[in-house]
Amino acid sequence: MSEKKKFTYYPGCSSQGSALHLDESLRAIAPSLDIELEDIEDWNCCGASVGHIGGGQLPNLSLTGRNLAKAQERGKQDVVTGCAACYLNTHAGNEKIKNDVNVRAQVNEALSAADMEYDEDLQVRHMCEVIVNDVGLDKVREKVTNPLTGLKVAGYVGCQTVRPFAGTDGGGNYDTYDNPEFLDNFAEACGAEAVEYNPKTSCCGGSVAVMSPDRTLHLIKTIVEDAVEAGADVIATPCPLCQTNVEMYQDAINKKYGTDFHIPVMFYSQLMAVAFGLDGEKDAALHRNTIRSEKLEKMAK
């Protein structure tokens, strides 16, 4: 891909809060990857993994319907998001609407209450899949001017970035469910070393970790412990909720298990921003991690 490719961008709610640093670093690296991002105008929440319980199935799906109707105002270009939950909901909802005329009719009947309609057949894609399939690792390597030599990275993919769509045609067939390689490849393309790491796609507890940490601290402990034992300097992840959960609960884990974990959890896009020679604060947003990586900050321009 040598020419710029335009995408309609769905930032998602965490882009204005807990995952501000994912949004900032993605927008910063996009031009280097020849990606142009045009935001969905007045986008709304995707419903995440609990919206259907509070609101019901069709109201929850209508959230996605509204986003897609707004996305089609930008044209037929693919929709892309960096958030795992936004991707899962919007991709799954879009496929459901496209493949079932009754569902599309119901969603459009709901949208008509605001004079809106979704009649396109858009594609909803994950940023990581776009980087693998459209941009390509060669382009990532080509853009590295500040290789992260000596940085050991544990690639923690999490669940919803790859499950359940990474191995489907609609999901771009870009990797496997249990042992995905794209994140390690991103780290190595940036000049870092991807360490052997087993819990790549172990669950952090997702929203259950937010509502009842006691039920899921043991899951996060394994994710952190294996990274530390593998000698990683940082954990890298594509998922907003994984990043926040694995970062913010290390104190609680230390308290509960008598451990002493303090390992930074970064987004892959922050690593890329540093490796592309962009600004450590403005572009890589390294100051937004509550556990900071001195090693990466020293490498940053």
Add this chain to the structure above:
Amino acid sequence: MTKPAPNTSEKYDLGFANWVYENVNGGDKLGLCMQCGVCSGSCPIGEQMDHGPRKLFMMIRAGMKDEVLSSNTMWNCTSCYRCVVRCPRSVPVTYILQDLAAKSVELGYAKPNENSKFSNSFWWSAKTFGRTDERLVTAKYYFSFGVVEGVKRGLDNLKIAWGMIKTGRMHLTMPHQIKDKAGLKAILAKAAEIEERESKS
């Protein structure tokens, strides 16, 4: 005294199974389940469930409506989708559990629990602002347990909140919200109306 012989007509009420097949999202694929247990074996917090998905699906076939709808199984699903991608019969396990959770609330089986309270707080924010305001969802969730528990949970997480504020990941001003809140409100009301209409037809 001899044990009473199982009364198959009572033990196996296919009425509930058929209701699940027809009304629960993904339920039409439940008949494909061959009870292999890959789902339960793959579940990250399956040990905290009353019954793993495999057993729950057998209970559905056995017509155990009350036990199924009041179990905590669906409330422990983290939506990791490991069972979905591993199921050799392509049963959409996660989707079924997610909708069973919604149905158990709708039909009055679920007692208010952490997950349902969190879901309500989450939906309130999505519906009111069009966006998830992580601060308000969390605060509303904490205080849904009462003032004392709310304050306790808030204090327990003060350090995390302070970390988020310092790094600019939690703002202190008005909630982020969409411009066309009225339009969204109308869409959601209409969608609820359609869902109600369809469930009666």
